[in-house]
Amino acid sequence: MTKDIDWKQLGFHYTETDYIVRAECHDGIWGPIHATKDKHISLHLSATCLQYGQEAFEGLKAFRGADGRVRIFRMEENARRMARSAEGLCMTAVPEDIFCSCIELALQKNMDWVPPYETGATLYFRPLLIGTTPRLGVGPGHDFLFAVIPSPIGPYYPSGFEHATPFVVNRHVDRAAPLGTGQFKVGGNYAASFRATEAAHAQGMSCLFLDPTERHYIDECGAANFFGILNGRYVTPASSSILPSITNNSLMQLARDHGLIVEQRPIKLEELSAMSECGACGTAAVISPISRVIDPDNGHVYEFGDRPGPVSTMLYHALQDIQYGRAADSYGWCKVV
Numbered sequence: 001m002t003k004d005i006d007w008k009q010l011g012f013h014y015t016e017t018d019y020i021v022r023a024e025c026h027d028g029i030w031g032p033i034h035a036t037k038d039k040h041i042s043l044h045l046s047a048t049c050l051q052y053g054q055e056a057f058e059g060l061k062a063f064r065g066a067d068g069r070v071r072i073f074r075m076e077e078n079a080r081r082m083a084r085s086a087e088g089l090c091m092t093a094v095p096e097d098i099f100c101s102c103i104e105l106a107l108q109k110n111m112d113w114v115p116p117y118e119t120g121a122t123l124y125f126r127p128l129l130i131g132t133t134p135r136l137g138v139g140p141g142h143d144f145l146f147a148v149i150p151s152p153i154g155p156y157y158p159s160g161f162e163h164a165t166p167f168v169v170n171r172h173v174d175r176a177a178p179l180g181t182g183q184f185k186v187g188g189n190y191a192a193s194f195r196a197t198e199a200a201h202a203q204g205m206s207c208l209f210l211d212p213t214e215r216h217y218i219d220e221c222g223a224a225n226f227f228g229i230l231n232g233r234y235v236t237p238a239s240s241s242i243l244p245s246i247t248n249n250s251l252m253q254l255a256r257d258h259g260l261i262v263e264q265r266p267i268k269l270e271e272l273s274a275m276s277e278c279g280a281c282g283t284a285a286v287i288s289p290i291s292r293v294i295d296p297d298n299g300h301v302y303e304f305g306d307r308p309g310p311v312s313t314m315l316y317h318a319l320q321d322i323q324y325g326r327a328a329d330s331y332g333w334c335k336v337v
């Protein structure tokens with residue numbers, strides 16, 4: 001049974017489900033995992049997550065497939081990325097088995113919140129790791145709370161995968177430093193990017209971040225990775241300040257499987273002129289095709305058209321077919337629960 005909800009109207013907003021899952025760590029020792037209906041915590045105001053931003057998070061989805069079974073996509077990769085984020089902020093990493101058990105328990109306890117097949121909606125999980133040690137002296141704590149917060153989310157494209165979106169180049173705000181925390185999924189990166197992303201949204205566009213050293217190379221598309229199709233090759237930035245996207249990693253594999261050469265290297269902004277199509281990729285949308293990139297500093301506009309290109313369309317469907325169980329999962333990316 002699934003909840004009686006108008007799934008298509010959900011959007012990418014938080015909807016409270018029955019249970020969240022929690023586990024605590026003190027001095028490196030993880031306590032028991034438990035599911036609870038209580039979505040609130042009692043936290044000391046001097047906790048390191050509040051004082052010094054010692055927090056990391058993740059995002060992943062469960063899909064109800066064509067066969068009625070529920071699949072979680074590449075959960076172990078999220079566990080590994082969160083462990084790297086934790087190490088990046090001197091936090092105790094959540095062991096992979098605890099991370100995956102928490103996700104699976106969160107799914108089992110909220111099974112009727114997994115949207116029906118063909119609504120385009122999914123059950124999204126937001127794993128969160130926060131430092132809870134009270135301290136005023138600047139430094140990391142040694143107590144942590146890990147929680148998995150599920151929420152059903154609506155289809156990213158209520159009317160289908162057909163609307164490309166415009167991006168505006170930003171040279172005024174860096175979301176992360178060259179050797180900073182950009183490669184980690186930590187709250188501070190997002191707070192640091194709000195000034196730029198909100199300014200872009202106010203103009204009806206999304207924000208294209210450039211590399212923070214020279215501001216010549218493409219870094220991130222808002223909170224998503226960039227890829228382009230250049231002379232029939234799949235190109236995507238290599239940079240120390242971008243988050244290694246699990247979607248991008250999957251698309252690179254599928255691109256290779258479809259005979260494309262994949263290049264992961266620094267990509268100059270001007271290379272956009274030679275690209276036949278490009279997009280932003282991430283868990284939320286899989287691929288958001290890019291219609292145009294506007295460079296406000298010189299007035300240049302790189303045009304790609306308002307509809308997704310053929311390679312983006314092929315890759316989008318190839319990945320969704322695996323996530324919804326319509327195609328063979330040759331790489332074992334899905335965990336059926």
Ligand SMILES: Cc1ncc(COP(=O)(O)O)c(C=O)c1O
Pocket residue numbers: 059220222223224225242243244245246247248281282283284
């Ligand atoms: C900054 C940033 N880049 C890229 C991505 C895409 O990563 P993934 O495909 O793992 O969702 C995300 C979303 O998690 C993100 O926040």
